Amino acid sequence: MFKDLFRSKQKYVTVKPASVRREIPDGMWSKCTKCGQIIYNKELAGNLKVCHKCGFHFKLSALERVALTVDADSFVEFDSDLLTVNPLGFPGYEEKVKSGKNTTKLNEAILTGQARICGFPVVIGAMDFGFMGASMGSVVGEKVTRAFEFAIKRKLPVVMFCTSGGARMQEGIISLMQMVKTSAAVARFNEAGLLYISVLTNPTTGGVLASFASLADIVLAEPEAQIGFAGPRVIEETVHQKLPPGFQTSEFVLAHGMIDKIVERKNMRKTLGLLLSLHSKVSEVALGE
Amino acid sequence: MSNGILEFEKPLAELEKRIEELKVFSSDKGIDLSGEIATLERKAEDLRREIYGNLTPWQRIMIARHPHRPTTLDYINLIFDDFIELHGDRCFRDDAAIVGGIASLEGRPVTVVGTQKGRDTKENLARNFGMPHPEGYRKALRLMKQAEKFRRPVICFVDVAGAYPGIEAEERGQAVIIANNICEMARLEVPVIVVITGEGGSGGALGIGVGDRIIMLENAYFSVISPEGCAAILWKDASKAREAAEALKLTAQDLMRFGIIDEILAEPGGAAHKDREAMARVIKGAILKHLDHLVGVSRKSLIEQRYRKFRKIGEFIVDQQAGTSEEIRDTISL
Ligand SMILES: [Zn+2]
Numbered sequence: 001m002f003k004d005l006f007r008s009k010q011k012y013v014t015v016k017p018a019s020v021r022r023e024i025p026d027g028m029w030s031k032c033t034k035c036g037q038i039i040y041n042k043e044l045a046g047n048l049k050v051c052h053k054c055g056f057h058f059k060l061s062a063l064e065r066v067a068l069t070v071d072a073d074s075f076v077e078f079d080s081d082l083l084t085v086n087p088l089g090f091p092g093y094e095e096k097v098k099s100g101k102n103t104t105k106l107n108e109a110i111l112t113g114q115a116r117i118c119g120f121p122v123v124i125g126a127m128d129f130g131f132m133g134a135s136m137g138s139v140v141g142e143k144v145t146r147a148f149e150f151a152i153k154r155k156l157p158v159v160m161f162c163t164s165g166g167a168r169m170q171e172g173i174i175s176l177m178q179m180v181k182t183s184a185a186v187a188r189f190n191e192a193g194l195l196y197i198s199v200l201t202n203p204t205t206g207g208v209l210a211s212f213a214s215l216a217d218i219v220l221a222e223p224e225a226q227i228g229f230a231g232p233r234v235i236e237e238t239v240h241q242k243l244p245p246g247f248q249t250s251e252f253v254l255a256h257g258m259i260d261k262i263v264e265r266k267n268m269r270k271t272l273g274l275l276l277s278l279h280s281k282v283s284e285v286a287l288g289e
Numbered sequence: 290m291s292n293g294i295l296e297f298e299k300p301l302a303e304l305e306k307r308i309e310e311l312k313v314f315s316s317d318k319g320i321d322l323s324g325e326i327a328t329l330e331r332k333a334e335d336l337r338r339e340i341y342g343n344l345t346p347w348q349r350i351m352i353a354r355h356p357h358r359p360t361t362l363d364y365i366n367l368i369f370d371d372f373i374e375l376h377g378d379r380c381f382r383d384d385a386a387i388v389g390g391i392a393s394l395e396g397r398p399v400t401v402v403g404t405q406k407g408r409d410t411k412e413n414l415a416r417n418f419g420m421p422h423p424e425g426y427r428k429a430l431r432l433m434k435q436a437e438k439f440r441r442p443v444i445c446f447v448d449v450a451g452a453y454p455g456i457e458a459e460e461r462g463q464a465v466i467i468a469n470n471i472c473e474m475a476r477l478e479v480p481v482i483v484v485i486t487g488e489g490g491s492g493g494a495l496g497i498g499v500g501d502r503i504i505m506l507e508n509a510y511f512s513v514i515s516p517e518g519c520a521a522i523l524w525k526d527a528s529k530a531r532e533a534a535e536a537l538k539l540t541a542q543d544l545m546r547f548g549i550i551d552e553i554l555a556e557p558g559g560a561a562h563k564d565r566e567a568m569a570r571v572i573k574g575a576i577l578k579h580l581d582h583l584v585g586v587s588r589k590s591l592i593e594q595r596y597r598k599f600r601k602i603g604e605f606i607v608d609q610q611a612g613t614s615e616e617i618r619d620t621i622s623l
Contacts, residue, residue: 081607081608081609082605082606082607082608083605083606083607083608084605085604085605085606087547087604088536088537088538090536091536107608138603138604138605139603139605141603142603142605145600167491167492167513167514168513169513169514169519169522169523169537171513171604172512172513172537172538172539172543173511173512173513173537173538173539173543173544173547173549174547174549174602174603174604175513176491176492176495176511176512176513177549177599177602177603178602178603179468179471179492179495180471180475180495180499180599180602181599181600181602181603183468183471183472183475184471184472184475184476184499184595184596184599184600185600186472187472187473187475187476188476188596190472191476205464206464206492207491207492207513209464209465209468210463210464210465210467210468210471210492210495211467211468211471212468213468214464214465214468214469215468215469215472228459228464229452229454229458229459229463229464229467229492230452230454230458230459230463231454234454234518235454235455235456235459238453238454238455239455239456241456243456244456247456247459248459253462256460256461256462257462258462258464258465
């Protein structure tokens with residue numbers, strides 16, 4: 001189903017069709033996390049990986065996300081040549097990176113590139129929870145920063161599909177500083193008067209939420225995603241009380257004023273297209289000065 | 290620990306006590322023991338050097354978290370003149386876990402902001418153990434924007450276990466406010482000097498921790514996660530915090546090596562709480578020195594330099610076989 005979406009030209013680092021085949025989970029069936037419904041995997045994939053019974057949104061890989069979002073044949077990947085190192089000599093880190101690469105077929109926990117959405121050129125990023133919980137280390141920080149810097153240079157809007165367990169513990173303080181690096185890149189991007197849309201997907205937490213994910217002009221979220229700064233267990237241990245129902249969900253953060261809108265997966269592409277269209281007219285005037 | 294003496298400091302504390310006793314005995318009885326006392330004092334000096342010269346990361350954390358460690362307000366009072374504390378975020382409430390205001394530094398007006406731990410149980414409860422809520426970070430940003438308006442440098446004192454992980458903190462957008470502070474501080478058009486005096490607890494520290502210079506006291510730490518939290522995740526055992534403290538490379542010496550901080554300040558007597566006046570003098574000297582280098586810089590280059598300072602942080606390699614990134618960019622056309 002995603003086969004035709006990626007062009008393969010030699011010079012570009014392109015996403016090869018073989019790497020998207022994995023989108024069907026191992027085995028024939030999946031069980032819905034929310035309602036327990038057993039779903040035939042082919043059927044799940046045919047419904048954008050949304051449970052047909054209760055509407056629960058399953059996680060998407062970065063490649064699936066990009067494939068579902070961009071126009072056919074329009075995606076060119078950036079920075080697939082950046083490779084993770086182990087700057088702290090942290091025990092067991094290399095193995096985790098290797099396993100993340102195998103799971104996601106990506107060099108790191110985010111896929112970035114240039115594409116079109118409903119005909120509008122954008123810089124796009126999609127994080128992949130299968131790569132160490134989409135935690136942000138040096139390479140993720142660098143790819144995000146480069147994506148914004150490229151967008152400034154080419155005067156393009158940025159769309160970021162976020163998911164993350166937070167900063168990457170294994171890179172210690174260096175990963176914490178990626179919060180500053182990416183946020184500073186967004187700050188610069190803002191000064192260029194360009195549009196940034198972020199989409200928070202399940203789950204978006206910790207250092208990624210507390211940096212570039214929250215800094216968009218428009219922050220969208222998929223339904224029922226976990227969105228929060230601190231982990232629920234840490235909070236429970238700190239405050240010694242039970243967390244209210246629906247705590248740290250998309251609906252909760254919408255009600256508390258932290259995001260702009262919840263958009264179901266089936267409407268995401270259309271919504272992004274509309275927002276891009278509305279801003280394309282404004283930016284033409286602004287950039288014409 | 291009630292007397293403030295850490296386990297590894299005990300031999301030294303006992304020796305110091307004996308010297309003190311000898312001095313009292315000598316003056317009470319009018320017996321000259323200066324030779325013995327001098328010998329013991331040399332011994333104490335050697336021991337001090339041995340203990341504080343070979344601290345493990347975990348021992349440094351113990352010192353950084355010491356209940357007698359000077360707090361932000363202690364330093365403010367020792368370093369600045371005429372401090373006027375300003376309160377509130379103009380939105381929800383005044384968060385006592387963050388203090389801030391205007392002060393004079395050798396005649397130069399500055400804005401000072403810092404996390405504030407309590408100095409006893411009662412004050413700790415009032416200050417939430419120095420762990421801010423979103424409104425605290427909002428107050429900090431308000432004061433920093435005020436500093437920008439009046440062209441005052443900003444001095445930030447960081448000593449925080451972390452941003453408060455509570456229900457209301459989440460409801461009021463802890464993540465959003467920290468992101469916002471980082472973003473705004475990255476572009477603040479006045480010099481910002483950050484002094485990490487004790488704990489540099491992750492995002493909670495970054496919320497007031499982005500600056501042109503980052504200075505750390507020699508026993509302060511700055512980490513992506515607490516050693517306890519790291520141990521709980523990694524080994525499902527929070528008691529392995531010592532091992533985690535080693536693995537996380539979170540000491541001032543580590544951060545200097547990674548090029549993240551600009552200077553390490555030695556703690557007089559081995560630990561800041563032993564001589565807070567001397568510690569404050571050291572910090573003041575460092576602030577003055579760095580400010581001298583920053584005040585003359587134009588707004589534009591100040592922000593450009595700050596951007597580059599953080600832009601270069603990150604360790605990775607480029608896979609030569611995949612073709613360079615620049616090449617990819619140059620071949621893209623719409
Ligand atoms: Zn379901």
